[in-house]
Amino acid sequence: MALLQLSEPGESPAPHTRRLAVGIDLGTTNSLVATVRHSLTECLPDEQGRALLPSVVRYAKGSVTVGADALAVQAQDPRNTIASVKRLMGRGLADADPAMRARFDLADAGGMVRIKTVAGEKSPVEVSAEILKVLRARAEETLDGELVGAVITVPAYFDDAQRQATKDAARVAGLNVLRLLNEPTAAAIAYGLDEGAEGVYAVFDLGGGTFDFSVLRLSKGVFEVMATSGDSALGGDDFDEALAQWLHAETRGADLDCGSHRALLAEARRVKEALTASATVTAEVPLLGGGKRDIGVSATHFHALTKPLIERCFSPVKKALRDAGLKAPDIEAVVLVGGATRMPHLRDAVQAFFGRTPHTDIDPDKVVAIGAAIQANVLAGNRRADEDWLLLDVIPLSLGLETMGGLVERIITRNSTIPVAKAQEFTTYKDGQTAMAINVVQGERDLVSECRALARFELRGIPPMAAGAARIRVTFQVDADGLLSVSAREQTSGVEASVSVKPSYGLSDDEITAMLKAGAEHATADMQERALREQQVEADRLVDATRQALAADAALLSAEERSAIDQAIDALRTLRQGEDHLAIKAGIEALSRATADFAARRMDQAIRNALTGSRIDNLPV
Amino acid sequence: MAVTLSASAARHVANFMTKRGKGVGIRLGVKTSGCSGMAYKLEYADEQAGDDLVFESHGVKVLVDPKSLPYIDGTELDFVKEGLNEGFKFNNPNVKDACGCGESFNV
Numbered sequence: 010m011a012l013l014q015l016s017e018p019g020e021s022p023a024p025h026t027r028r029l030a031v032g033i034d035l036g037t038t039n040s041l042v043a044t045v046r047h048s049l050t051e052c053l054p055d056e057q058g059r060a061l062l063p064s065v066v067r068y069a070k071g072s073v074t075v076g077a078d079a080l081a082v083q084a085q086d087p088r089n090t091i092a093s094v095k096r097l098m099g100r101g102l103a104d105a106d107p108a109m110r111a112r113f114d115l116a117d118a119g120g121m122v123r124i125k126t127v128a129g130e131k132s133p134v135e136v137s138a139e140i141l142k143v144l145r146a147r148a149e150e151t152l153d154g155e156l157v158g159a160v161i162t163v164p165a166y167f168d169d170a171q172r173q174a175t176k177d178a179a180r181v182a183g184l185n186v187l188r189l190l191n192e193p194t195a196a197a198i199a200y201g202l203d204e205g206a207e208g209v210y211a212v213f214d215l216g217g218g219t220f221d222f223s224v225l226r227l228s229k230g231v232f233e234v235m236a237t238s239g240d241s242a243l244g245g246d247d248f249d250e251a252l253a254q255w256l257h258a259e260t261r262g263a264d265l266d267c268g269s270h271r272a273l274l275a276e277a278r279r280v281k282e283a284l285t286a287s288a289t290v291t292a293e294v295p296l297l298g299g300g301k302r303d304i305g306v307s308a309t310h311f312h313a314l315t316k317p318l319i320e321r322c323f324s325p326v327k328k329a330l331r332d333a334g335l336k337a338p339d340i341e342a343v344v345l346v347g348g349a350t351r352m353p354h355l356r357d358a359v360q361a362f363f364g365r366t367p368h369t370d371i372d373p374d375k376v377v378a379i380g381a382a383i384q385a386n387v388l389a390g391n392r393r394a395d396e397d398w399l400l401l402d403v404i405p406l407s408l409g410l411e412t413m414g415g416l417v418e419r420i421i422t423r424n425s426t427i428p429v430a431k432a433q434e435f436t437t438y439k440d441g442q443t444a445m446a447i448n449v450v451q452g453e454r455d456l457v458s459e460c461r462a463l464a465r466f467e468l469r470g471i472p473p474m475a476a477g478a479a480r481i482r483v484t485f486q487v488d489a490d491g492l493l494s495v496s497a498r499e500q501t502s503g504v505e506a507s508v509s510v511k512p513s514y515g516l517s518d519d520e521i522t523a524m525l526k527a528g529a530e531h532a533t534a535d536m537q538e539r540a541l542r543e544q545q546v547e548a549d550r551l552v553d554a555t556r557q558a559l560a561a562d563a564a565l566l567s568a569e570e571r572s573a574i575d576q577a578i579d580a581l582r583t584l585r586q587g588e589d590h591l592a593i594k595a596g597i598e599a600l601s602r603a604t605a606d607f608a609a610r611r612m613d614q615a616i617r618n619a620l621t622g623s624r625i626d627n628l629p630v
Numbered sequence: 631m632a633v634t635l636s637a638s639a640a641r642h643v644a645n646f647m648t649k650r651g652k653g654v655g656i657r658l659g660v661k662t663s664g665c666s667g668m669a670y671k672l673e674y675a676d677e678q679a680g681d682d683l684v685f686e687s688h689g690v691k692v693l694v695d696p697k698s699l700p701y702i703d704g705t706e707l708d709f710v711k712e713g714l715n716e717g718f719k720f721n722n723p724n725v726k727d728a729c730g731c732g733e734s735f736n737v
Contacts, residue, residue, distance in 0.1 A: 012710065012718060012719055014718070015646055015672055016673045018675060020673065021669070021671040021672060021673055147714065150713060
């Protein structure tokens with residue numbers, strides 16, 4: 010018979026109506042699954058009582074091993090034992106993490122990179138799916154039923170390609186994704202609901218492979234993410250690597266093969282973890298050709314060695330605070346997430362920066378999964394309606410489209426809360442224009458060439474009209490998972506076109522960080538460039554329009570008038586080639602003045618023609 | 631006339647209540663729903679109602695409303711593990727037949 014759970018007063022479910030849902034933290038180093046049982050949120054352990062599933066997948070001929078068993082043989086079979094696959098999610102070969110390229114035999118498959126194993130080429134989606142399958146089986150066995158769905162967490166910095174790849178992995182694993190949730194937001198849910206405290210919080214999440222920093226406002230049960238920032242190529246792994254490199258240098262070892270490098274990394278990790286509790290730890294460094302050498306590592310030395318890594322954390326921290334319009338003392342509490350935040354010198358650095366002791370009540374390895382499980386429980390419908398709460402999240406980079414002159418018109422600015430839909434009207438540039446290309450871009454710069462191209466589509470079948478008469482409404486919509494769809498509709502004819510942003514698998518984390526940085530650094534240059542491009546576009550438009558008018562109504566002009574206009578056109582065309590936007594502006598004004606009479610005469614003529622033969626009472630009012 | 635907890639059930643209830651941080655005990659009962667007539671109620675209790683029957687078992691207070699008692703009198707609530715799955719089980723002598731999964735029953 011089914012085993013029953015304790016419910017909150019008055020909430021015993023009717024038979025067969027319990028809807029099983031889980032939260033999954035699909036981490037770079039470890040993954041977890043959590044759920045709400047007996048009204049308590051807990052991570053589900055395996056048969057050995059281990060909640061953490063190492064995110065490691067080993068491929069052998071005809072079999073797949075996941076977790077601790079795969080991790081155990083990592084050193085013996087490094088090429089077929091895939092770790093940190095999260096770093097490859099949604100990535101092409103060209104922008105794959107260099108460290109991952111060194112560790113694995115990667116192949117180009119057009120879109121996302123493939124990993125060559127004895128069991129064939131595997132995509133990061135397939136590898137992640139193996140991890141998710143194990144967690145799904147664990148949950149279904151523990152909860153004795155089929156799952157309605159799962160909330161899976163992703164770093165706030167994941168772009169559309171990476172989010173889509175995560176969803177794909179869930180689908181391959183047979184999981185229904187209720188929602189993708191940003192990891193820091195999940196942590197806030199875990200803390201927000203457990204403590205019910207209001208105020209501005211910072212979530213400092215240093216996981217195995219990613220760093221996310223978020224500023225969140227918690228009030229009346231509503232979470233609002235004010236700003237997010239981070240570095241998705243910084244994590245606990247880097248601390249291991251730094252220590253491993255130092256240990257290697259100490260032994261003056263020869264070149265390490267792949268296997269011994271891993272053994273060294275594993276030892277470095279052990280030492281790092283031991284140093285959270287002890288002042289000195291002896292590292293047993295495996296020597297090439299067998300044997301070991303003991304090297305003493307003091308906490309002080311480890312701290313000095315990894316100081317640059319700790320410092321790297323604080324540049325995104327400062328950026329997010331700036332974006333939120335806050336200073337460190339405004340933050341009422343700091344939440345630490347991720348196993349790497351157990352390092353005492355990191356805690357000290359966070360404490361020094363914010364001037365307060367960070368929160369560590371919930372196990373930093375589990376807090377994200379717990380938040381995801383709480384969210385999953387709500388989305389699966391296991392809560393009373395009056396307890397429903399709103400969850401706001403933000404987009405990491407501005408979204409916009411290309412306008413004439415290669416400029417970006419931002420439609421949704423970064424750190425807008427999602428889900429969000431925004432629309433703006435655009436028009437045609439040329440008379441009789443019947444199509445418009447919509448180039449969707451992501452980034453903080455004013456020039457399209459400096460931003461990331463996300464998608465491109467064309468709106469066709471616009472009725473021929475004078476330039477500027479068509480009204481094309483472009484709508485950007487970002488759903489709760491952070492996935493974008495863009496649609497364009499010509500308002501008079503109703504023609505429509507749209508695109509969902511499919512993974513374009515191409516942007517590296519460094520690029521995202523660089524794009525954010527560049528947006529601020531190039532603000533002035535961008536402004537000038539924008540002014541220049543705008544004047545150039547206007548100059549082209551005016552020259553074009555004048556020429557068309559001359560072709561149609563040259564008879565209205567005397568020879569001198571015509572020559573004056575031609576001269577003004579030539580002058581403007583010359584100026585347009587230059588870089589001085591003010592000079593171009595003056596040229597535009599000169600041409601406008603030169604054609605003012607001509608334009609007036611054309612207007613008169615047009616009105617005369619329109620009125621000829623009409624009775625006054627037939628005229629439209 | 632009693633409803634009792636097994637030692638294992640009492641230990642788990644006490645543990646869950648500590649983590650939950652409040653409550654005077656648990657409430658057992660029945661409600662009319664489900665594919666086979668009756669369904670069990672198994673809930674945390676934050677307060678005792680005036681006409682509640684109170685049983686104490688291994689230090690845990692068990693509340694039962696008088697209308698439910700005839701259906702579950704003599705029940706021992708057990709906590710069992712079946713592989714990774716674990717939860718509470720009603721060993722109810724009054725049950726004549728239950729639906730396949732045991733989530734609802736007839737007396």
